[in-house]
Amino acid sequence: MSKIELSTARLEASLNAKIDRHFDTLDTDPDVLKQLLADKRSENTRRAYEKDVNDFLKTMTGKSACPDSVLEFLHLEERQAVSVVLKYKAKLIDKGLKEATVNRRLAAIKSLVEMGRKLGVCHYSLGDIKGEKVAKYRDTTGVDxxxxxxxxxxxxxxxxxxxxxxxxxxxxxxxxxxxxxxxxxxxxxxxxxxxxxxxxxxxxxxxxxxxxxxxxxxxxxxxxxxxxxxxxxxxxxxxxxxxxxxxxxxxxxxxxxxxxxxxxxxxxxxxxxxxxxxxxxxxxxxxxxxxxxxxxxxxxxxxxxxxxxxxxxxxxxxxxxxxxxxxxx
Known part of the structure; x- marks a missing residue:
């Protein structure tokens, strides 16, 4: 086989190769939380998101976060998911948590849902759930x-x-x-x-x-x-x-x-x-x-x-x- 024929054969093989030979497109049950954490550069941010998602799932299901429990939440219908998160928000307020803490935990859940949407395992958003109003930097006093x-x-x-x-x-x-x-x-x-x-x-x-x-x-x-x-x-x-x-x-x-x-x-x-x-x-x-x-x-x-x-x-x-x-x- 000549060099030209060999090059042509390799090109045809590359064009005919299946995409999933190198890229796994069949992962229907991804670890959404793991992917969310991997998407964050800051170790502090990863630690905070993992803690907040765990708190949400443990509060609402009695179990810590795992791939299956995360997917169970992400597979809910929108009205069900919104209802669950609103109930969770009410529990946080009843505990007397500060507005900034409530908003941070809601942000972690919304980020989880957004990652689920990107990965194709979630078909709703939590845009209707609003955070608490926070007065930033109410106390900027220090020492002279x-x-x-x-x-x-x-x-x-x-x-x-x-x-x-x-x-x-x-x-x-x-x-x-x-x-x-x-x-x-x-x-x-x-x-x-x-x-x-x-x-x-x-x-x-x-x-x-x-x-x-x-x-x-x-x-x-x-x-x-x-x-x-x-x-x-x-x-x-x-x-x-x-x-x-x-x-x-x-x-x-x-x-x-x-x-x-x-x-x-x-x-x-x-x-x-x-x-x-x-x-x-x-x-x-x-x-x-x-x-x-x-x-x-x-x-x-x-x-x-x-x-x-x-x-x-x-x-x-x-x-x-x-x-x-x-x-x-």
């Missing part, structure tokens, strides 16, 4: 710069833990970072020469962005790296306890550091990494006389309206008007 300075003062910078905690706290304040953004940092993300830090911002997947650092923060991180244990190109902030030494500091580990130093500083307000973020953003608005566009570069909020909530809370306009009315008599 003077109070946070007292928190920094609790770090004994002569010790290994003190150097780490001081650098971490300065970074949380100076760049208003989220705890997950800090937890994911590696040594290679820090550039002391250009005074920059590469971070994985919220909702950006694997796409990193670069933020500028203040001089004091750069020095604090450099001081920590001089004594930091572990491999040279490992996590930027590591645990120091005997059992986990050298391991990446988790989000909960960062929270505990913030809480411990805040309590030692005598702060009564419940503190957290996000509370420091609130504090930094509010302090930045004060320092820039409410320049929300400039502060947006710091906070990295996609919507300017979110920063306007911070600015409104900072302004205490309602109190000013109340004082005016109160003084009219």
């Amino acid at each position: 710069a003077g109070t946070f300075e007292q928190v920094l003062g609790q770090c004994d910078r002569a010790t290994l833990a003190g150097k780490r905690d001081y650098a971490l706290l300065r970074l949380l304040w100076g760049n208003a970072l989220r705890r997950n953004e800090v937890s994911q940092l590696s040594v290679r993300d820090f550039d002391p020469v250009t005074r920059t830090l590469r971070i994985l911002g919220k909702g950006r997947g694997t796409q990193s962005e670069t933020v500028d650092l203040g001089v004091a923060t750069v020095q604090a991180i450099a001081d920590w790296l001089e004594v930091r244990p572990g491999v040279a190109d490992g996590p930027l902030f590591t645990a120091l306890d005997f059992a986990h030494s050298g391991h990446r500091l988790t989000g909960d580990g960062i929270r505990k550091i913030v809480v411990r130093h805040s309590e030692n500083a005598g702060i009564k307000k419940q503190m957290s990494p996000h509370r420091i973020r609130h504090s930094a953003i509010t302090a930045a608005l004060d320092a820039t006389d409410g320049n929300v566009r400039k502060v947006q570069k710091l906070s990295r909020h996609r919507k300017l309206d979110t920063l306007m909530i911070y600015d409104d809370n900072r302004g205490r306009d309602q109190q000013d008007v109340t004082e005016m009315l109160d003084g009219m008599f």
Whole structure:
């Protein structure tokens, strides 16, 4: 057989090949929950969706989620599915759960249904089921710069833990970072020469962005790296306890550091990494006389309206008007 005849035969074989030789098109009972979780990049999101779907099915059927119970729900008629989810929503409200929690659990169920529709095993939607109204960022209060300075003062910078905690706290304040953004940092993300830090911002997947650092923060991180244990190109902030030494500091580990130093500083307000973020953003608005566009570069909020909530809370306009009315008599 000539080369031309051989090429022609191969081409004809490829054209005549059945699609399902390489692609399984006969899977009529897919694991919808598994596919839904695989579609999410964030481990935290996967964990939350799995927990919420489990809660739904366990509440309504008495059994944890499995492929069969998920398909049983997805095979319902629309009126039946809507009725089941509305009953579940009523149970959540009766438990006294917050609006945001109710909405999150409903969102997980809707995402499950949407994935089922994509996979062809569900023929309804839950569009008629509405979430609860939530006032975003009702409390954006934090602590002022003077109070946070007292928190920094609790770090004994002569010790290994003190150097780490001081650098971490300065970074949380100076760049208003989220705890997950800090937890994911590696040594290679820090550039002391250009005074920059590469971070994985919220909702950006694997796409990193670069933020500028203040001089004091750069020095604090450099001081920590001089004594930091572990491999040279490992996590930027590591645990120091005997059992986990050298391991990446988790989000909960960062929270505990913030809480411990805040309590030692005598702060009564419940503190957290996000509370420091609130504090930094509010302090930045004060320092820039409410320049929300400039502060947006710091906070990295996609919507300017979110920063306007911070600015409104900072302004205490309602109190000013109340004082005016109160003084009219």
